[in-house]
Amino acid sequence: MSRARTAAIQLLGPIALIVIVGLLGSASSGAHQIDFVNALVQTTIVIGMYIFIGNSGVISFGHISFVAIGAFVAGVLTIPSVVKPTLLPALFPLLANHSVSPFASLLIAAGAGALFALVIGAPLMRLGGLAAGIGTLAVLEITHNLLRYWEKIGPGARTLSLVPTTTTMRVATIGAVVSAVVAYGYQRTRAGRLLRATREDPAAAAGAGVRIHGQRLGAFVLSGAVAGLAGGLLVHALGSITTEQVYLDLTFVTLAMLVVGGMNSLWGAVVGALLISFLDTYLGYAENGLDLGLFRVNLPDGLSTVILGAIMLAILVLRPSGLTGGREFRIPGLRRRATPAQPDAEEEDGGAAPAAETSA
């Protein structure tokens, strides 16, 4: 099988799954569509995280900062200027006097995420291991507190409301598909392969002339852009947002999605994100009483979180490299015959599943 065909199949799997979920969502009722849109937006967030974490092997606890920046930038810029004086009285004049279309706000959100990633990534990407993980966590804290207390750039501790709800099922699906294409496209480039080499063996990669800092920074900025875009999609899906929604809970659940699916492949990121998102949603519904045709599930309050945690724990214990084993999508029976001229099968597959640099 040619490399191009392998690549096409590997990309087809995640895209097909995203599109199927989008179609299922379109066929569902209004209230349930919100769950599908939410799952697709979370998938976009996880894909953004995968671009950096999956390819570099460096765990980042700070990617939700980019989501937060994207969400608040897109939200503040699309609230009608006429209501800003009462809704956000302390806003900088530049933000208070200008509004843009939701589509433009998504582009600006992506740009803001990328810019922020560049600024903080320049020093942070010199770190590795636990220091990098803690550094990104510090970035999350700083971002959260800036957004929570600095009312010149947003609503502070209050809810940002009146954001146009333009993230429809179609928009959410397109957003996730575009992110998947970007992520897969990046990992197939020379830069993506060099970064993966640093993940497998940083010393050997550096010895071979790979600039680890530069490669990591490039991926960090790209993942910041995708995470910023996801933040824009998120705020336009919800119509409102608070700083608490883009903080620790979202950080840990999206990291769990990535790890459960398999953090070394795009396929793993997509499967993990959708699976955990739907599990979380429907276990929550089950606490209110969920009719499943033949039987009715009624969980005690709080049990959904326990079950979700237990499922994630079981997957991590039994399958440390995630459900997909960190491999890209493949069609059973269509195994590529490796030749000496082609990269080995493991590399094409997204590589083996080495431990991440940080497990904090």
Added chain:
Amino acid sequence: MPGTRTGALTAAGIAAVLALGACGSAKKSDSSASTSSGAASTSATTTADKGPIVIGAAVDDTNFMRPIDQPPLAAARLEAARINAAGGVDGRRIEFKVINTQIDPERTRAAATQLLDGGASVLWVTCDVDLSTPSIQVGLAKKVLTVAPCIGTDQMGARRFGDAGKLAFSFGNVAQDEGAAMARAAIDKGWRTSNLISDRALVYTQNVCEAFSIAFARLGGRVLDRETFTTGDNTISGVVSKINKSQADVDTLCTTAGRDLPAFVTGLRGLGNRTPILGPWSIDGTYWLPKSTSAADDIHLVTFASVFADDPDPKVRSLIDEMKRAGQAPTTGGFLTGPETVDAIVQAIRDNGGSTDGTKLAASMEGFRDVRTSLGTISFSPQLHTVFGREYRVIDIMGGKGKLGGTVRADAPVTLGG
């Protein structure tokens, strides 16, 4: 066979994703309870048909808003049952459909959508405007009358939600009025100087302190020291130290019954400071008090009703007894807003000949001036979609026990800047 196992696990994962996704088309229960049986068939624009009037409540029954959200809802259901027993609203029954949002924003939004798609004519939301914004926006987008029983800010209305906000109302006491009533209560008790401690976590707590400050100054009082904190930011110990150094007649504390409230009281009393503490409705009740009775002493607050069996209104005492018999004894006076909300909705529907059209109901409500309900009177204005002008109960907590200390009214709601 690692490859086979990976394939099987991946296939299982995908199957689970699709199965869970397909659950979206499965019919979910959208009601934990309702006051009567029968299918809901109303819509927001239905006029005077004979189906039930469905009030869809997207509220918390799990998280920290549970003690705030549930008592008004329980009391509202009793009021609806009473109206139904008396023949309903021109023959139509009132039904409640309730979904527990767990104050998760996505679930809150989905719950509101589910309730309105399921036929609710009025949307009932959680008692905090920030937490309920996802549901409020759904209600307003569908042009449905959207009510909160006890949001205490002026944010329910155009101020927060623009033109669409004309359909949003709250039956809590607006902070501009409540803060002014606190100031009157302080003056009545002979306190002429106050420290002011404001929690930045909520618009309500900030507004009620600001309103107190303005009204207190108008009544001849003087604020000595102002401190702010945000619940959960671990700065309360520093606030206690600063307040302890500023000896005023009273320490006015505007916060909620989170972990910082007992920390403040315990910390201050632990330093030997016996200055009276005054607060708004959000610190009503004794459930949050420190165990030490010497610490839980000389605390005063204004609220809707006394839950200590000594409310001056016999109807209120009777309702509390009824709630106790139903196993839903109220812990704060906030329960009173539930029946008033139901009564106001019914009044607006009757005013409009049975229509549940949100715009018409909202127009009626905006014109309410001292409208009698089963438990008091309520007023709204085009500027304030949250109740003002109520008679407040002053509760005195001495030695860990609460009792009615009197009643008070605001001279007038104050105007806040910004």
